[in-house]
Amino acid sequence: MTLDETDRAFLRALSDDATLSAGALGRRFGMSQPAAWRRVKRLTESGVLAGKRIEIDRxxxxxxxxxxxxxxxxxxxxxxxxxxxxxxxxxxxxxxxxxxxxxxxxxxxxxxxxxxxxxxxxxxxxxxxxxxxxxxxxxxxxxxxxxxxx
Structure with missing residues (x-):
């Protein structure tokens, strides 16, 4: 899969906060919620986004x-x-x-x-x-x- 700059920006944002919604991502990067959701779905289906994690303070x-x-x-x-x-x-x-x-x-x-x-x-x-x-x-x-x- 070829990643563009928006894909990379999404990955950076989600690696900082995996709980960001598609609406929040869309607002941050100037796109609609459905467009942001489709981009996250494409990244997930291609295997680039492989899940969400919660960090626990040991x-x-x-x-x-x-x-x-x-x-x-x-x-x-x-x-x-x-x-x-x-x-x-x-x-x-x-x-x-x-x-x-x-x-x-x-x-x-x-x-x-x-x-x-x-x-x-x-x-x-x-x-x-x-x-x-x-x-x-x-x-x-x-x-x-x-x-x-x-």
């Missing part, structure tokens, strides 16, 4: 620590990647699971209440998963989000 819910965990599987031949992925995605504190190339097989984003809570998650949940070998933890100090679409 700290407000008591999750003050985010850890990025590199996981190297010890027994790739005996434990399937699907077994590991199925088990790790069942852990609620694991927010993201990325299968990657490099030193580690997986990178996980884990949220915890504090460091002792993370230690509990690591010892009782992560290290008991099928095939887990080496792990490396990186505690997030701060996060900067680059606003806007690609």
């Amino acid at each position: 700290e407000a819910l008591g999750f003050g620590v985010t850890v990025f965990l590199g996981v190297k599987l010890a027994t790739k031949g005996r434990v399937s990647l699907e077994d590991f992925e199925r088990a790790v995605t069942a852990i609620p504190e694991v927010q993201l699971v990325h299968h990657v190339l490099g030193l580690y097989d997986y990178r996980l984003r884990i949220v915890a209440r504090d460091l002792s809570d993370f230690e509990r998650i690591l010892r009782r949940r992560i290290m008991t998963l099928p095939g887990v070998g080496e792990v490396e933890a990186n505690v997030m100090l701060s996060e900067e989000r680059l606003a806007g679409p690609l």
Whole structure:
């Protein structure tokens, strides 16, 4: 799909606030509500807009620590990647699971209440998963989000 400047402007606006209505988008960009709705529908049907998300403040819910965990599987031949992925995605504190190339097989984003809570998650949940070998933890100090679409 070829995107024009208005499409890009819509994507920027929706990435800042996914709750904007077609009427609000139309007013912002000088078009009618039906024209704005058709443009959003076209972006959605083409797969460029792939859904809406709500951002939850983890700290407000008591999750003050985010850890990025590199996981190297010890027994790739005996434990399937699907077994590991199925088990790790069942852990609620694991927010993201990325299968990657490099030193580690997986990178996980884990949220915890504090460091002792993370230690509990690591010892009782992560290290008991099928095939887990080496792990490396990186505690997030701060996060900067680059606003806007690609």
